Amino acid sequence: MHRYRSHTCGALRAGDVGQTVRLSGWCHRIRDHGGVLFIDLRDHYGMTQCVVDPDSPAFRDAEKLRSEWVVRCDGRVRTRPEGTQNADLPTGAIEVFVTEIEVLGAAAELPLQVFGDQPFPEETRLRYRFLDLRREKLHQNIMTRVAVIDSLRRRMKDQGFNEFQTPILTASSPEGARDFLVPSRLHPGKFYALPQAPQQYKQLLMMAGFDRYFQIAPCFRDEDPRADRLPGEFYQLDLEMSFVTQEDVFAAVEPVIGGTLNEFGKGKPVTPSPWPRIPYAEAMRKYGSDKPDLRNPLVMQDVSEHFRGSGFKVFARLLEDPKNQVWAIPGPTGGSRAFCDRMNSWAQGEGQPGLGYIMWRAEDIDVSDAEKVSLVRAQNEGSETYNRIPANRLIVGAGPISNNIGAERTEAIRKQLGLKDGDAAFFVAGDPEKFVKFAGAARNKVGFDLKLVDEERFELAWIVDFPMFEWNEDDKKVDFSHNPFSMPQGGLDALQGQDPLTIKAFQYDIACNGYEIASGGIRNHRPEAMVKAFEIAGYGEETVVERFGGMYRAFQYGAPPHGGMAAGVDRIVMLLCGAQNLREVALFPMNQQALDLLMAAPSDATPKQLRELHLRLNLPE
Secondary structure (H helix, E strand, O other): OOOOOOOOOOOOOHHHOOOEEEEEEEEEEEEEEOOEEEEEEEEOOEEEEEEEOOOOOOHHHHHOOOOOOEEEEEEEEEEOOOOOOOOOOOOOOEEEEEEEEEEEEOOOOOOOOOOOOOOOOHHHHHHOHHHHOOOHHHHHHHHHHHHHHHHHHHHHHHOOOEEOOOOOOEOOOOOOOOOOEEEOOOOOOOEEEOOOOOHHHHHHHHHOOOOEEEEEEEEEEOOOOEOOEOOEEEEEEEEEEEOOOHHHHHHHHHHHHHHHHHHHOOOOOEOOOOOOEEEHHHHHHHHOOOOOOOOOOOOOEEOHHHOOOOOOHHHHHHOOOOOOEEEEEEEOOOOOHHHHHHHHHHHHHOOOOOOEEEEEEEEEOOOOOHHHHHHHHHHHOOOOHHHOOOOOEEEEEEOHHHHHHOHHHHHHHHHHHOOOOOOEEEEEEEOHHHHHHHHHHHHHHHHHHOOOOOOOOEOEEEEEOOEOEEEEOOOOEEEEOOOOOEOEOOHHHHHHHOOHHHOEEOEEEEEEOOEEEEEEEEEOOOHHHHHHHHHHOOOOHHHHHHHOHHHHHHHOOOOOOEEEEEEEHHHHHHHHHOOOOHHHOOOOOOOOOOOEOOOOEOOOOOHHHHHHOOOOOOOOO
16 A cells, blocks of 8 residues: 555545545544544545544544644545435545554644634735645635636637747836846846736747747736735736737637636626627726726716706816816615715715715605696606606605706706616716726725625626827826837827827727736837837837837837737636635735745845845935
């Protein structure tokens, strides 16, 4: 028999009854039932119930065992007694009667319990990550990640993509975040950068004629962490294709991402191909986000005309400035004072002065009042039969805004938004560029709090037509708004003759359930257009040659039209696992302060290391 095991802890079934076996694993849980010890023995593959009674020669050894000790158990497989089978466990029909136990690794007192799902402080979980990873849910998340990456690889290869590995030590590149720099020992005063993405290398592969590239690529960005972004490093499915249009990229990517979500989504519906294409400006206007959660049915609308010159002076004065608008967020079923007050308090907690609202309620009317009966008919006009109100009921607005703008304007807003008795609307006003992010957050808050969001599905869409440039208010200059290597719509002609802030780019994102899970573009492969685009953003041709010399030179020698994108592996796995944080799907993540508590990184460099790198520290006070 093998030194440590004849079977894994997930292998034994009813057909193995009567066999003598050897198992090794961790003591997941130890129970004493009237002097008979039950040991749930766990390994990577599963769990087996082991039984030791006082007649067993192993009983004395078994009494010493504690949680998470690693042991070898020899014994005989037998059927569990009637009524004690565990249908939730693959090995639940059998148990092993133990005759010999060997302790392979004793465990000290545990800083966190592996058995059960009780919460522990994040600092403890990260410092003892090797214990945390033994816990069932996290262990399953990591194995889901492994399977998802296998699936992505298989789907890419099935479409004729080849996997390449690009360099980790490279040159600094303006990808929109801060680089991690690596000092060069052989070239004093010079630095490598860890790649924020393999952007230039994958384009160079297209210049080299490889046609279809992909990679599960590690990427490094020195930026502040947040729930949907790991500090320091992350992994993406990176891909690039030659001789393609935007639609060709979409056609290649949808089966890969959509198929993976279908494969691991546990039956949750996935948006069928082709996915909706939503222009960036429309996404911001309707949803207040360029990564909208389309499970939320709420669509914001511009209701400025109903407030222009109205008795609600706050909004009326704002609208005297032509750049200002009033947007409405519909709130079906939200027409109660309690809910509206909660939304107002939430807005104040977000740093806003408040959140204006109108509630609509149906009131009884006198059917002999011809004017009010006429209003009821008008309210029912165009409504579906199920949505009509009785002839003796009139829907009226309530709340300070309604009182100030009057019944006619209030009714016009209700009709525009398609609201009914018991519904509400919430309003944001001012410069949309300044309030759009808050409006999007309010839309999400209303949708989730009113339980309008179907959380058991994956809703996907392409966000397209991103602006090529944006105004950088801090530096008072035009800047790239997205990927600097993307092709502007209209090409060189647009760059030469159009207001830069009106130029759209062949850039696109995939939005899924409120997350951006992929981003890409058709590349600007013409050297003269590349130089002009960087000139608009304040970089001269010398800078382009200096910082992107390899790619710039490659463009001079026959560059094919090409494009691609990158999908965030961590975010896809997070969505599939139903996790709220990327640290729940990563093996050894850092904490929110970008510290690796397990390995104690970052750490001090020794004086010898600094001398070899020709570095001297200039620490802050």
